[in-house]
Each structure stands twice: as structure tokens, then as C-alpha cells.
Amino acid sequence: MTPKALSFDVFGTCVDWRRAVARDTAMHVPGVDPLAFAVAWRGQYQPAMERVRTGARGYVALDELHLENLHHVAESFAVTVPDPAALNTAWERLDPWPDVVPGLTVLRRSVPIAPCSNGSIAMMTALARYGGLPWDCILGADIARSYKPKPEVYRACAAVLRLAESDVMMVAAHNADLAAAADAGLATAFVPRRDEHGPGQTVDLRAEGPWTVVAEDFRDLATQLFPDPV
Amino acid sequence: MTPKALSFDVFGTCVDWRRAVARDTAMHVPGVDPLAFAVAWRGQYQPAMERVRTGARGYVALDELHLENLHHVAESFAVTVPDPAALNTAWERLDPWPDVVPGLTVLRRSVPIAPCSNGSIAMMTALARYGGLPWDCILGADIARSYKPKPEVYRACAAVLRLAESDVMMVAAHNADLAAAADAGLATAFVPRRDEHGPGQTVDLRAEGPWTVVAEDFRDLATQLFPDPV
Numbered sequence: 001m002t003p004k005a006l007s008f009d010v011f012g013t014c015v016d017w018r019r020a021v022a023r024d025t026a027m028h029v030p031g032v033d034p035l036a037f038a039v040a041w042r043g044q045y046q047p048a049m050e051r052v053r054t055g056a057r058g059y060v061a062l063d064e065l066h067l068e069n070l071h072h073v074a075e076s077f078a079v080t081v082p083d084p085a086a087l088n089t090a091w092e093r094l095d096p097w098p099d100v101v102p103g104l105t106v107l108r109r110s111v112p113i114a115p116c117s118n119g120s121i122a123m124m125t126a127l128a129r130y131g132g133l134p135w136d137c138i139l140g141a142d143i144a145r146s147y148k149p150k151p152e153v154y155r156a157c158a159a160v161l162r163l164a165e166s167d168v169m170m171v172a173a174h175n176a177d178l179a180a181a182a183d184a185g186l187a188t189a190f191v192p193r194r195d196e197h198g199p200g201q202t203v204d205l206r207a208e209g210p211w212t213v214v215a216e217d218f219r220d221l222a223t224q225l226f227p228d229p230v
Numbered sequence: 231m232t233p234k235a236l237s238f239d240v241f242g243t244c245v246d247w248r249r250a251v252a253r254d255t256a257m258h259v260p261g262v263d264p265l266a267f268a269v270a271w272r273g274q275y276q277p278a279m280e281r282v283r284t285g286a287r288g289y290v291a292l293d294e295l296h297l298e299n300l301h302h303v304a305e306s307f308a309v310t311v312p313d314p315a316a317l318n319t320a321w322e323r324l325d326p327w328p329d330v331v332p333g334l335t336v337l338r339r340s341v342p343i344a345p346c347s348n349g350s351i352a353m354m355t356a357l358a359r360y361g362g363l364p365w366d367c368i369l370g371a372d373i374a375r376s377y378k379p380k381p382e383v384y385r386a387c388a389a390v391l392r393l394a395e396s397d398v399m400m401v402a403a404h405n406a407d408l409a410a411a412a413d414a415g416l417a418t419a420f421v422p423r424r425d426e427h428g429p430g431q432t433v434d435l436r437a438e439g440p441w442t443v444v445a446e447d448f449r450d451l452a453t454q455l456f457p458d459p460v
Contacts, residue, residue, distance in 0.1 A: 061392070063392060112355050112356075112359065114355075120390075120392070121367055121369075121390045121391070122390065122391050122392040124367070125342050125344075125366050125367045125391070126342075128366065128367075129342065129366060135367075136355050136358065136359060137351055137354070137355045137358075137365075137367065137368040138367040138368065139351075142390060143373075160350075160351045160352065160372060161351070161352050161355070162291070162293060162350070162352040163352075
């Protein structure tokens with residue numbers, strides 16, 4: 001199966017949010033354990049989006065949710081963040097894993113590549129400029145005005161690219177993301193990121209579903225999908 | 231005034247649709263005047279979008295409108311197009327004017343750049359891959375689900391980038407496009423394309439409004455906006 005386009009999860013799959021957010025936290029909030037703070041901040045991610053997914057709240061871009069979550073986390077750590085808006089832009093400066101830019105560069109010689117992230121178009125644009133991610137266009141939550149794993153987010157990637165769902169392959173380091181993408185009709189590729197959550201990581205260490213492709217990293221994905229690139 | 235992002239008209243401003251569509255027409259429809267056919271095809275562009283703008287018809291991507299218009303034009307030229315869907319992809323292979331890629335490459339060192347076109351995200355993605363247009367993201371009609379010159383299309387550029395409207399500058403070779411962008415609150419830059427309609431061109435030869443910037447081409451625009459690029 002050769003996809004006609006590739007859509008990518010970003011946080012964890014393309015970029016290392018944990019160390020980058022911790023680095024900015026250390027600069028903005030002295031005296032707090034920056035890695036613990038980053039993990040707790042990220043921990044508020046799913047519950048905040050869930051209120052949008054259930055319809056309890058209208059669509060709000062992830063930038064807003066991150067800022068609200070920052071207030072909650074600061075409260076639970078009993079610290080004051082002098083400039084929350086500035087710290088919130090940490091999510092626009094996340095370093096790509098080493099294989100990502102070279103892998104994407106090879107992949108996009110064959111097909112269009114786009115993020116299908118819960119991050120906003122603004123956040124994904126900033127992140128691409130920071131890390132040199134060579135996207136052809138930016139898809140995801142802002143396009144569907146909903147959050148993964150809602151099926152409409154994956155389906156919107158195909159619809160906007162004017163492709164059949166089965167011609168688009170979702171690439172992610174998270175089995176749950178791929179399960180939802182497969183349910184929405186997309187092809188799937190699993191790439192493990194065994195260090196996303198640090199040394200003690202216990203989840204998503206390996207493929208746990210019948211994914212279309214399992215690759216070691218983005219370069220391996222390129223070799224498997226397009227052995228004879230144009 | 232230094233903009234925080236630049237949004238670009240594409241057909242005519244960035245790419246030469248007339249010669250490129252004529253070239254593909256000549257391949258697909260022998261025996262027809264290809265430049266006249268291309269101009270007539272493009273001539274159906276505004277009336278087709280107007281039905282969407284007035285609400286007489288729901289939002290339909292420009293790819294669909296182009297295909298419908300192709301049938302009308304073929305009828306009026308009394309010719310048969312053997313493969314209309316293939317000829318319709320001519321709009322995905324339009325050559326950039328010579329200053330466009332070098333100019334965009336310099337401009338995006340300073341701020342994000344995005345098309346704000348009536349073309350779909352799929353069409354703009356294909357066009358960028360064909361011509362090497364180094365967009366940071368793709369905005370425009372598909373994002374707003376409406377067509378320029380409706381104000382919501384320009385405003386959506388700013389909203390999606392999470393910027394104030396006055397911080398986004400619309401770049402176009404068409405005075406009417408800039409008038410609508412200015413009404414929507416955007417800054418404006420006029421760049422003439424005196425050959426868009428061929429040797430007899432009578433419209434848009436010069437700036438006809440109080441645009442924020444008037445430049446000779448994209449390289450001149452870069453020099454005027456960012457004399458000391460980062």
C-alpha cells in the first residue's frame with residue numbers, strides 16, 4: 001500500500017515536548033522541578049480537550065487550553081508564574097527528534113506531508129519555523145474545529161487534501177491515535193518514541209495494533225514506503 | 231509599519247495562470263486557441279464564486295467550480311475535452327513569476343508567509359510543490375469556507391495565525407483584492423503584474439488605493455519591509 005499523503009501526530013511523534021517545556025519552565029519558574037512541572041502541565045491536556053470533544057465547551061484552540069492549564073498547574077505546584085503568556089510559547093519551541101527533519105525531507109519528495117495535530121495552525125506554524133519541519137500544509141484540530149481522537153479530525157485531513165481516507169496514512173508514536181485513525185478509515189504507521197516520557201516510559205513502547213506499517217524512525221518509514229523515491 | 235505575517239493572493243500575483251493553463255489546454259484540446267480558451271475558462275471564475283458568496287450555493291472548493299466551468303467553456307468553444315478531470319489539474323501546475331520564489335525565501339526569514347487564495351488547500355499544496363513556493367502554512371477560502379473578497383476570508387488569516395488583523399499584510403497584484411483586505415482591517419501591499427492578462431492588459435497596471443506598501447516585485451517588497459533581515 002502506497003499512501004498519497006502522510007499526516008503526522010506532532011507532540012511526542014515529531015518533537016520532544018517534555019525536555020523543551022522543562023527547559024523553558026526552568027527559565028520562567030525558578031525553584032520548581034521543571035520536568036515534573038512539564039509533565040503535570042501536559043497531564044492537563046486530555047481533560048481540557050475532553051470538554052471540547054464532549055461538546056461541554058465550544059472549540060477553543062490548544063494555545064488557550066495550554067494557558068488555562070498553566071494556571072492550574074502553577075496553583076498545584078504553589079508557584080507564581082511571572083509571565084504566563086511568555087511561558088505558554090514554550091509549546092512553539094519544541095525540538096524535533098534527530099531523525100524527523102531528514103526523514104520528512106525524504107518522505108515529501110514522494111508525497112505531501114502535513115501535521116494532523118491537536119495543536120493550532122498558529123502553533124504548528126511556529127513549531128515548523130523553529131524546528132525546520134518542511135510541511136507542505138498544516139491540517140489538524142483547527143481545520144476540523146475538534147480534537148483527536150474524534151474521527152472528523154482524521155477525516156478532515158483526507159477531505160481537505162481531496163483524497164480518499166484510505167489514501168492518507170497517519171503516522172504516530174501513540175497506539176491510541178492510530179486506532180482512532182484506522183477507525184476513521186486512514187492507513188496507519190507506528191514509529192516508537194521510547195523516550196517521550198523519559199527513562200521510566202511504560203506505554204507505546206511497541207506497536208499494539210494491526211498498523212499498515214511499523215517503522216523504527218522516520219528514515220526507516222521513508223525506506224519502507226518509498227524504496228525507489230522519485 | 232512592520233507586519234507580523236504576510237498573506238498572498240496567488241493567481242496572477244504569484245503565478246502566471248494564463249500561459250500555464252493555455253499550455254495544458256493545447257495538449258488536451260487540439261484545434262482550439264489555447265490562450266483564448268484559458269482566458270474564457272478563467273472568465274467563469276468570478277460568476278461561479280459569486281453564487282457561493284451570495285449564499286445561493288453552499289461552499290464548494292474551487293477545484294469543483296473549475297471543473298464545472300470547464301464544461302461550460304468547452305460548450306461555448308464547441309469542442310470536446312476527452313479528459314476534463316486531467317485538464318482541470320492544469321491549475322495545480324502554474325509557474326511562479328521569476329521573482330516569487332527568491333522573494334518569498336527572503337521574506338519568510340522575517341515573518342510567516344501564507345497564501346490567502348480562493349484556491350483550495352489541496353490546490354495550493356499541489357501548486358507549492360510544483361513551483362517550490364516555500365509557504366509556512368496554507369490559508370484562504372477553504373479555511374473560511376467562503377470566497378474573497380468576502381471580509382471573513384481575510385479575517386480568518388489573522389484569526390488562524392492568532393494575530394490582530396492590522397498585523398497581517400495582504401500582498402496582491404489586484405487593487406480590488408487589496409481594497410477588500412483593507413476594509414477587513416489588514417495592511418496591504420501592491421505588486422504589479424503587468425503581464426498577467428498578456429500584452430493588452432489595461433487593469434491593475436498601478437496602485438489605485440492608499441496601500442501600505444507599493445513594491446515593484448517580491449524582492450523589492452522584502453527590501454522595503456525588512457531592510458535588515460534577521
